[in-house]
Amino acid sequence: MAAPRRLPAALPFADQVAIFARLSAANPAPQTELEFVNPFTLVVAVALSAQATDVGVNKATRGLFAAASTPEAMLALGLEGVTEHVRTIGLYRQKAKNVIALSRILVEDYGGQVPDSRAALMSLPGVGRKTANVVLSCAFGHPAQAVDTHIFRVGNRTRIAPGRDVDAVERAIEDHVPARFQAHAHHWLILHGRYICQARRPRCAICPIRDLCPFEDKTE
Structure with a gap:
């Protein structure tokens, strides 16, 4: 061989x-070309961007983040509400479920705050190493x-x-x-x-x- x-x-x-x-x-x-207003919306935007373009994600998240820019508001919007906003993005059904699931974890385990730890970020549904690194860099200034x-x-x-x-x-x-x-x-x-x-x-x-x-x- x-x-x-x-x-x-x-x-x-x-x-x-x-x-x-x-x-x-x-x-x-x-700067990242994904649009976001705080660390939470950045986590959501990057999680949604898997197998999708930044342009397509931005079109979907403008309305989503206007309706819900915190984990608590995202949970109040509910799965159907999130799904309706992101249905133009590939794999939108699973991604919407991940958004709701990670929002619940952030509320229940982190007091509604996004952790600045790679391991903690990667424990969230739909968040892999690349997503975690984007958040660490863009939201918290880590290299x-x-x-x-x-x-x-x-x-x-x-x-x-x-x-x-x-x-x-x-x-x-x-x-x-x-x-x-x-x-x-x-x-x-x-x-x-x-x-x-x-x-x-x-x-x-x-x-x-x-x-x-x-x-x-x-x-x-």
Whole structure:
């Protein structure tokens, strides 16, 4: 049986600094594109965003969060009310059940407050590691790395954070990205993957880090 192919090494520290300096200069304070009003609505929005676009989630949650922006209000809205608001989102029935279930846990176990602990967040229905990391980063300012398909692609193409799975890429970001850029690293990488380093046809001609990127199949 052939040995698995070794991953290329991460970019040198100096190149990491140069890349993130450019991304920072272009967008000094990147934000999630999900709309939210407090940590609770962020948890709900990210949980709803699985296998859905941020644009689609935002359209659904504007009305939902106007009606219920706290766990208590969400429980009062009830499963039918939540379902009606989110029915345009994929897997909406199960997601609505998760929203009600996590709201109940927050009320009963956390006094209606969202915990700033990854383990506690991941114990909530519909909340995985990526969701927990988004909440820790966006709501509480922790340098948590929420790795999605965009970041996985960019991390490997650019060798900023090479890894065979999302957990390995998350660790690679933590290990290799300079500390002063950790707080916003996942925002810069996801936006770069969403709008520049796209999956089928990366927009290399307008890429601000083209000269530092070792990706061999660059487009013109």
